[in-house]
Amino acid sequence: xxxxxxxxxxxxxxxxxxxxxxxxxxxxxxxxxxxxxxxxxxxxxxxxxxxxxxxxxxxxxxxxxxxxxxxxxxxxxxxxxxxxxxxxxxxxxxxxxxxxxxxxxxxxxxxxxxxxxxxxxxxxxxxxxxxxxxxxxxxxxxxxxxxxxxxxxxxxxxxxxxxxxxxxxxxxxxxxxxxxxxxxxxxxxxxxxxxxxxxxxxxxxxxxxxxxxxxxxxxxxxxxxxxxxxxxxxxxxxxxxxxxxxxxxxxxxxxxxxxxxxxxxxxxxxxxxxxxxxxxxxxxxxxxxxxxxxxxxxxxxxxxxxxxxxxxxxxxxxxxxxxxxxxxxxxxxxxxxxxxxxxxxxxxxxxxxxxxxxxxxxxxxxxxxxxxxxxxxxxxxxxxxxxxxxxxxxxxxxxxxxxxxxxxxxxxxxxxxxxxxxxxxxxxxxxxxx
Amino acid sequence: xxxxxxxxxxxxxxxxxxxxxxxxxxxxxxxxxxxxxxxxxxxxxxxxxxxxxxxxxxxxxxxxxxxxxxxxxxxxxxxxxxxxxxxxxxxxxxxxxxxxxxxxxxxxxxxxxxxxxxxxxxxxxxxxxxxxxxxxxxxxxxxxxxxxxxxxxxxxxxxxxxxxxxxxxxxxxxxxxxxxxxxxxxxxxxxxxxxxxxxxxxxxxxxxxxxxxxxxxxxxxxxxxxxxxxxxxxxxxxxxxxxxxxxxxxxxxxx
Numbered sequence: 001x002x003x004x005x006x007x008x009x010x011x012x013x014x015x016x017x018x019x020x021x022x023x024x025x026x027x028x029x030x031x032x033x034x035x036x037x038x039x040x041x042x043x044x045x046x047x048x049x050x051x052x053x054x055x056x057x058x059x060x061x062x063x064x065x066x067x068x069x070x071x072x073x074x075x076x077x078x079x080x081x082x083x084x085x086x087x088x089x090x091x092x093x094x095x096x097x098x099x100x101x102x103x104x105x106x107x108x109x110x111x112x113x114x115x116x117x118x119x120x121x122x123x124x125x126x127x128x129x130x131x132x133x134x135x136x137x138x139x140x141x142x143x144x145x146x147x148x149x150x151x152x153x154x155x156x157x158x159x160x161x162x163x164x165x166x167x168x169x170x171x172x173x174x175x176x177x178x179x180x181x182x183x184x185x186x187x188x189x190x191x192x193x194x195x196x197x198x199x200x201x202x203x204x205x206x207x208x209x210x211x212x213x214x215x216x217x218x219x220x221x222x223x224x225x226x227x228x229x230x231x232x233x234x235x236x237x238x239x240x241x242x243x244x245x246x247x248x249x250x251x252x253x254x255x256x257x258x259x260x261x262x263x264x265x266x267x268x269x270x271x272x273x274x275x276x277x278x279x280x281x282x283x284x285x286x287x288x289x290x291x292x293x294x295x296x297x298x299x300x301x302x303x304x305x306x307x308x309x310x311x312x313x314x315x316x317x318x319x320x321x322x323x324x325x326x327x328x329x330x331x332x333x334x335x336x337x338x339x340x341x342x343x344x345x346x347x348x349x350x351x352x353x354x355x356x357x358x359x360x361x362x363x364x365x366x367x368x369x370x371x372x373x374x375x376x377x378x379x380x381x382x383x384x385x386x387x388x389x390x391x392x393x394x395x396x397x398x399x400x401x402x403x404x405x406x407x408x409x410x411x412x413x414x415x416x417x418x419x420x421x422x423x424x425x426x427x428x429x430x431x432x433x434x
Numbered sequence: 435x436x437x438x439x440x441x442x443x444x445x446x447x448x449x450x451x452x453x454x455x456x457x458x459x460x461x462x463x464x465x466x467x468x469x470x471x472x473x474x475x476x477x478x479x480x481x482x483x484x485x486x487x488x489x490x491x492x493x494x495x496x497x498x499x500x501x502x503x504x505x506x507x508x509x510x511x512x513x514x515x516x517x518x519x520x521x522x523x524x525x526x527x528x529x530x531x532x533x534x535x536x537x538x539x540x541x542x543x544x545x546x547x548x549x550x551x552x553x554x555x556x557x558x559x560x561x562x563x564x565x566x567x568x569x570x571x572x573x574x575x576x577x578x579x580x581x582x583x584x585x586x587x588x589x590x591x592x593x594x595x596x597x598x599x600x601x602x603x604x605x606x607x608x609x610x611x612x613x614x615x616x617x618x619x620x621x622x623x624x625x626x627x628x629x630x631x632x633x634x635x636x637x638x639x640x641x642x643x644x645x646x647x648x649x650x651x652x653x654x655x656x657x658x659x660x661x662x663x664x665x666x667x668x669x670x671x672x673x674x675x676x677x678x679x680x681x682x683x684x685x686x687x688x689x
Contacts, residue, residue: 247674258663
């Protein structure tokens with residue numbers, strides 16, 4: 001890292017001893033970014049901003065929340081009614097969870113489309129999958145805290161999954177609960193962990209960004225940066241571009257917070273938890289629906305594994321498989337722009353995830369479009385099979401069979417159509433080559 | 435009178451016809467009602483909500499609690515402080531702290547107290563209502579899908595038992611209630627309350643009014659929320675416009 005000489009003596013004194021100013025200058029000011037990034041590259045920045053907003057609103061909520069089964073629901077209602085702007089803080093936080101997942105899912109699909117998981121970014125991608133898992137755990141535990149009917153029964157259904165583990169299942173579940181049912185001990189530990197996990201996420205995000213700054217960003221062409229003519233410095237080019245994405249994103253988020261704050265939630269969660277009354281349909285939050293569909297689509301035993309355990313295994317496998325994606329995809333070409341066949345399968349995979357999401361929201365025994373013999377559980381089984389087919393069979397084979405389109409020789413060539421671009425060269429001259 | 439009978443008959447018949455397609459166990463979707471608190475500029479109709487308070491107080495409150503709303507909150511509906519004090523004074527609550535002799539004592543309710551519940555606990559409420567728990571209404575419009583319209587439809591939706599459906603002891607038939615059989619007997623009858631503002635107390639009127647009141651009780655933040663939202667949105671749109679202009683300027687030397 002090149003060290004700066006600062007004219008301000010205080011900054012220079014600090015920077016000589018702890019080069020934070022040089023560091024920020026290097027990583028966030030001059031950092032070279034591929035010049036052809038499109039707006040899908042906004043979503044990483046949006047995710048980190050969402051994380052910060054969630055932590056800040058969460059800390060304020062925790063000041064007013066009481067993690068006790070007899071008071072949790074009441075304390076949330078106190079926040080809504082009596083705490084100054086409590087409704088605002090809580091609606092930002094509860095809708096923020098959904099916004100976080102929307103942003104992260106788009107971020108992930110961006111990575112899938114442009115092959116951002118391929119060498120040399122495998123570890124960067126895997127750290128991202130770790131973040132996704134941590135987010136899911138955090139969101140699940142956060143949803144339990146208001147102690148409404150869906151909180152309670154959702155917690156019960158999900159924690160009970162672990163009872164499928166052979167021999168130790170029951171012990172694991174009781175250990176998770178801290179007792180013989182989902183009760184005060186469960187609520188207390190979920191609160192504690194829900195407060196802890198975001199900071200763990202921050203830690204992994206730091207690693208994720210550190211790994212990103214080693215390889216640099218991928219780009220829509222999926223080809224390597226060849227030199228300064230291919231890049232522009234992060235600031236002001238991408239601070240400006242990310243800001244537009246942020247503005248649009250905040251409009252969407254505020255739209256939910258101010259005009260449809262409960263649209264993404266379930267009405268049952270405004271009923272205080274009652275262990276004696278089971279809701280007719282227990283459904284998780286929308287962002288878990290595809291995984292819930294995979295879990296419920298396994299209705300048959302396989303060899304010595306019983307259906308329940310297999311469902312749990314496949315549900316976790318559906319995310320775990322992302323860890324090995326960089327090695328399942330055998331194509332050397334990153335971007336879908338130059339993969340004419342995979343491009344279609346990518347969209348088919350997106351469609352499959354949507355279908356699984358719909359299945360997760362429906363009752364398994366309901367017929368699809370009124371066709372009596374074809375139930376949602378069957379659609380879920382097809383969707384699940386296709387999900388794993390995509391990763392385990394399609395990707396390894398397609399990489400070997402597909403004939404990719406010719407790649408551009410460089411990013412600047414594909415941007416400017418070959419002519420040299422002196423202005424861009426000037427813009428990057430201040431920075432340094434990747 | 436005869437006209438009314440005929441009207442009732444027509445309504446009854448059309449309801450029976452419209453419910454015909456729904457077998458017992460199915461549930462009718464709520465009627466499509468336009469509420470003036472919907473939409474971007476929505477506010478609560480104060481007069482309707484005040485009448486709704488009267489319906490709640492004189493009809494619903496004998497079984498249903500409203501324990502998350504404080505008497506002082508009624509000032510949001512346009513009541514003066516003195517009116518709220520007078521309203522609260524009609525109720526008795528146990529003081530939170532004992533007196534100097536260490537005994538708990540009852541006192542008149544204050545504006546800072548929450549609505550006094552008709553029953554001391556859930557079990558007592560069940561025991562007095564044939565085993566069915568009359569839910570606390572503080573959040574009822576948020577705790578049901580399409581809450582306000584559901585509540586209204588339920589209140590006006592009591593009908594005769596359709597042919598072929600077996601009568602159930604102690605329950606009333608209501609096609610808007612999941613399963614069709616509800617423990618609450620039809621609560622609203624023509625002129626069941628005498629409105630202080632002279633409005634004719636039809637079942638439809640009372641159902642709408644109490645829905646206004648309970649929607650306010652469930653989302654007292656709604657008016658401030660939508661008003662704040664408008665400023666926030668206008669700011670964000672202008673701000674995003676500026677950001678777009680800045681970005682164009684910044685990138686002009688690259689493209």
